[in-house]
Amino acid sequence: MTLTSLFDHDPAVLVLEDGTRYEGRAYGARGTTFGEVVFTTGMSGYQETLTDPSYAGQIVLQTSPHIGNTGVNAEDAESHRIWAAGYIVRDPSRVVSNWRADESLDEALEADGIVGISAIDTRAVTRRIRSDGSMRGGVFSGADAAISADEQLRAVREAPGMAGRNLSAEVSVTSTRITPAIGDKIGSLAVVDLGIKASTVTNLGRRGFEVHLLPQSVTYAEVKAIDPAGLFFSNGPGDPSASDAHVELLQAALKDGLPYFGICFGNQLFGRALGLTTYKLPFGHRGINQPVLDKSTGRVEITAQNHGFAVDAPIEGTFDSPAGFGRVEVSHVGLNDSVVEGLNALDIPAFSVQYHPEAAGGPNDANYLFDRFRDLVLESLSKKGAHA
Template identity: 45%
Template sequence: MQAVLVLADGSVFRGRGFGAPGLAVGEICFNTAMTGYQEILTDPSYRGQIVTLTYPHIGNTGTNGEDAEGRTIFCSALVVRNLPRRPSSWRSEEDLDHYLRRQGIPGLADIDTRALTRRLREGGAQNAAVLVGDVVDPETALDAARAFPGLEGADLIAEVASEQRSTWTLRSGHPAEAYRAQEQNAATHHVVVYDFGAKRNILRLLADRGCRCTLVPPDTSPQEVLALRPHGVLFANGPGDPATLHGAQQHMRALLEQDLPIFGLCLGHQILGLALGARSLKMKFGHHGANHPVQDLRTGRVLITSQNHGFAIDADTLPASVEVTHRSLFDGSLQGMRLRGTRVFSFQGHPEAGPGPHDASSIFDAFVASFSHRAEVTPHA
């Protein structure tokens, strides 16, 4: 199939189409991860985005049911430099081409992704369209790109979040091994997870630490959460502009009045900042990748982290009651904070990243440790 990527500024990239034929629009971003393309595709936080991967060979290891982080592919389209003709992995169940086609997602290969990435780094993120088919018209794609409203002001939570309450107890590992492990080790803690698009590995890592997770829809009231008698509450990741989530901010403020451990992760980190009176801002091209250095300001330790966010909390607008705990070494942006004198803290990156890196996964240990401490617990990572 023919394929074309057109940016809202008029830039045109022609290549070879794969996946599903059709037109897809979104904000285009580049991700610098060398592995984990299936994690990226199925991460609900990528809703409304076209993803280009800077690593040149994508699809080498195929796809499988175990590595999905959500119920489907959530990004609008995928752009790569080279698509291998066949995967090579004993775990592969389906090649990337058919995986995208089956889920209605168009793909574009054989373009200069380095040139595209440079354009986005220099000019910032912008709207774009991918058109795949037997015949493609760049003007049609350009009109669609310019008509896309963008992510600023976008509330996409209803498109990815749970509509009903559910329970998660499955641990890490292959399903048979995980089920055997949970039969031998019953959960000792209960965590309520506000599901704005929670990745499955967040739930697996909590289950590994003896937690039974109850996922609740975003509109669940604080009173309903407290009635579940949780040991802690996690505000999970998700897509879109955090400033639009007024209900979630109100829920956070109400729960802050309780002596309860609260962990904000990615979008949840931004919701905490906004609930405390800070402002959010749209980043130039966001943080997307698995090699982002973040410094723990209390220990000086540098963590290599996975990131996926296009918005950030402006640290200069935080109240004095908040301590900044982590900063990005790329641009100095806020990556972690805690509310002094409480068991409330947050992290902007993805400590649950799978296949990795795993430098920040100990933040989950700090969250679970806070269940048994009445005083604040420092979330060292």
């Protein structure tokens, strides 16, 4: 295992669309990359972060200063590759100190062609994003660091932003994959892959679901063809306002009374299916230490999150779904900024949360939500049996 690239001191520069520049050292692959610059506050779980498809199109900044000491292994990956568009760290580890490591983080970044930068003041970048909001950026490393500052800034400003982008097709499976239930099977589950994490599939399998992982282009007729006991929308990248086809599919399922559970992007699409709107957060929620209030119990959960958009809905009381799906309530609220963190439909079997209950590399406070969905599906199956 080698870390030679950490010591050759190739130059690199991070350029933000407001013209701010941060000069440092190359980390990972050399070249140029563009994306929305976002920060994540997790002090651990960098491999799970990088392999989370939700980070497609984003240059990820780690606020924790020391990154890479446990290396990378084949077991902890959330997908088959690193999805982040780029990577920003302050102090990459010079050694790998974990018996489970297969390679260094630097080697993994190079293997997947991920351009990164190290040795910059990540706290200064974070403070700028917090004050001015997430913005487009570019990392130019190796020979590309010598491109003129004006040309670098022009390229950054010409790169696409996150608003209005549908990235589901870039991260979804292209054909159906079936994962058997663990233990007694309670039914087939239609899972629309919008950028799902491997640990989500595992958690659903543990609840007795035979998971049918479906491409994001799936039609409702194809969903019905597997005779599912329920429907699940995963996390994923992009702007929920650019996913009309997924909203229409979900509305058709809700009209049929199919039990539904959505997380992260699936929460935003559930909101849209109910007739609500979504909006872009100033700098989003990313990390494994986000406090959320479960309004039904008064319990505060520490959650793992990764989202830059949110649902616009009244926090208090119940309201009628503008799309005609009955009464709805906001079930969970973010305690940092009162953002909607969960929706619960009172007249149909459907709910969602904005955070990640599988929380690989993070807290397990919200893992019970998979059990809640299992109970919802069993209740629905029982009612169908009674009316058969």
